[in-house]
Amino acid sequence: MFATGLLMRITKLFDGDRTLWEVIHKRKPSLTRAHAFGAECWVHIPAADRTKSDLASPKAWKGKLVSWPNERSGWGVYNSKTDKIIFSRDIKSSPPGHDDTVSRQEEEPEPPAVVTIEDFIDFDDDDEDQVRNDDEPRRRLPAAAEQREQPQEVVGVGDRPIRQLPRRAGRGQHSDWYRQNFVMFIQELEGHLFPISPTDKDPLTYDEALSRPEPERQKWIDAIEREFNSLIKNGTLEEVMVPEGVNVVSTKHVFKTKYDANGNFIKRKDRCVARGFTQEYGVDYNETYAPVARMSSLRIFLVMVIVHSFVVWQTDVETAFLNPDMDRPLYIEFPKGWDKKNPKATGLLVKKGLYGFKQSARLWWMHLMQTLEKLGFGHSETDWGIFLRKESDGSITIVFVYVDDILIAAKTQATIDSVRDGLKQAYTMTDI
Numbered sequence: 001m002f003a004t005g006l007l008m009r010i011t012k013l014f015d016g017d018r019t020l021w022e023v024i025h026k027r028k029p030s031l032t033r034a035h036a037f038g039a040e041c042w043v044h045i046p047a048a049d050r051t052k053s054d055l056a057s058p059k060a061w062k063g064k065l066v067s068w069p070n071e072r073s074g075w076g077v078y079n080s081k082t083d084k085i086i087f088s089r090d091i092k093s094s095p096p097g098h099d100d101t102v103s104r105q106e107e108e109p110e111p112p113a114v115v116t117i118e119d120f121i122d123f124d125d126d127d128e129d130q131v132r133n134d135d136e137p138r139r140r141l142p143a144a145a146e147q148r149e150q151p152q153e154v155v156g157v158g159d160r161p162i163r164q165l166p167r168r169a170g171r172g173q174h175s176d177w178y179r180q181n182f183v184m185f186i187q188e189l190e191g192h193l194f195p196i197s198p199t200d201k202d203p204l205t206y207d208e209a210l211s212r213p214e215p216e217r218q219k220w221i222d223a224i225e226r227e228f229n230s231l232i233k234n235g236t237l238e239e240v241m242v243p244e245g246v247n248v249v250s251t252k253h254v255f256k257t258k259y260d261a262n263g264n265f266i267k268r269k270d271r272c273v274a275r276g277f278t279q280e281y282g283v284d285y286n287e288t289y290a291p292v293a294r295m296s297s298l299r300i301f302l303v304m305v306i307v308h309s310f311v312v313w314q315t316d317v318e319t320a321f322l323n324p325d326m327d328r329p330l331y332i333e334f335p336k337g338w339d340k341k342n343p344k345a346t347g348l349l350v351k352k353g354l355y356g357f358k359q360s361a362r363l364w365w366m367h368l369m370q371t372l373e374k375l376g377f378g379h380s381e382t383d384w385g386i387f388l389r390k391e392s393d394g395s396i397t398i399v400f401v402y403v404d405d406i407l408i409a410a411k412t413q414a415t416i417d418s419v420r421d422g423l424k425q426a427y428t429m430t431d432i
Contacts, residue, residue, distance in 0.1 A: 044090035223270040236352040239345035273356035290361035293385025320404035324367035
């Protein structure tokens with residue numbers, strides 16, 4: 001970790017002008033607070049973690065510097081007493097009481113702007129029973145709590161990892177309006193805040209969906225009808241007389257309320273899925289493995305986009321599993337709510353890769369791979385979720401695949417358009 005952090009700051013890239021750290025962070029690195037590997041330092045102990053009744057309790061502990069502040073928050077310091085690596089932003093190169101300055105993370109990002117909770121919630125949604133009074137002061141989420149002690153992350157060296165969670169600040173209770181109208185979970189990741197949609201408990205069964213009060217009940221009925229019509233239109237299911245002795249797989253409905261990125265209601269959605277756990281290996285399916293790109297590959301993908309100034313396009317394949325044909329005859333029971341057209345039919349023949357079947361994900365990946373191969377792509381030998389194509393000008397076009405989510409990076413927009421048009425001829429795509 002230490003060597004990697006140093007090399008990122010001093011090694012020039014192929015253009016001989018910038019380092020990788022400068023390319024990523026858009027500014028030159030600073031080595032004014034650089035320390036030698038294994039250098040002795042002192043790590044500040046937050047006041048909340050010290051024994052208040054003991055005035056003689058130490059305010060810092062002695063350790064050895066082993067990591068630059070890269071992906072984690074703060075320097076990595078090895079504690080020989082606990083055999084742990086502590087990541088902290090409050091370290092000194094001399095014992096407490098000296099006039100030495102605190103060595104903080106020189107690449108510390110600027111604190112994000114203050115974000116109000118109202119920015120994430122649509123209070124005009126039909127499902128809300130109460131409306132916020134404009135005279136009530138807004139609650140604000142602190143973007144950077146400068147007054148608080150920085151939480152420390154602990155990584156085990158000799159045993160399993162441990163995380164020391166920050167103590168809960170005593171700032172009083174939230175108002176009744178806050179608790180009754182929404183619950184928001186904020187996940188802090190690399191300095192960003194990601195809002196999750198308001199709480200809306202979706203029905204778990206078909207009967208529960210139909211027992212909901214109006215107008216929610218009708219919205220679920222409409223969602224079920226849209227799902228059935230989609231399966232019929234795509235040729236996924238066919239009413240047949242099921243042969244005797246074959247395994248008939250049961251089905252269920254999966255209900256989901258869709259929201260946009262700001263937490264605003266979009267629609268009610270239903271997915272009819274097979275209960276794949278009732279399939280029999282060797283009879284109903286064989287291979288099930290479906291490659292997806294690794295997250296480490298995504299990081300490399302993003303670095304290449306930055307270094308080479310690639311154009312990026314993101315898309316989602318609608319009903320991806322319903323595109324490939326099923327690899328063998330499979331049958332399911334009539335789902336609840338299905339309006340049977342053939343009175344003699346005893347079940348449904350599955351002709352496409354219906355969601356829930358064990359082989360559906362693999363069939364989809366193979367279908368997508370064949371489509372990309374027709375467009376001139378080949379998968380990476382180290383990660384089968386990455387597809388590459390060399391262009392006539394010598395540049396590389398990269399396709400990153402994670403199930404039905406696709407990222408495309410290329411040198412020019414024209415190349416992006418050619419790949420996008422090729423995919424849209426085979427699938428229904430939704431640009432993101």
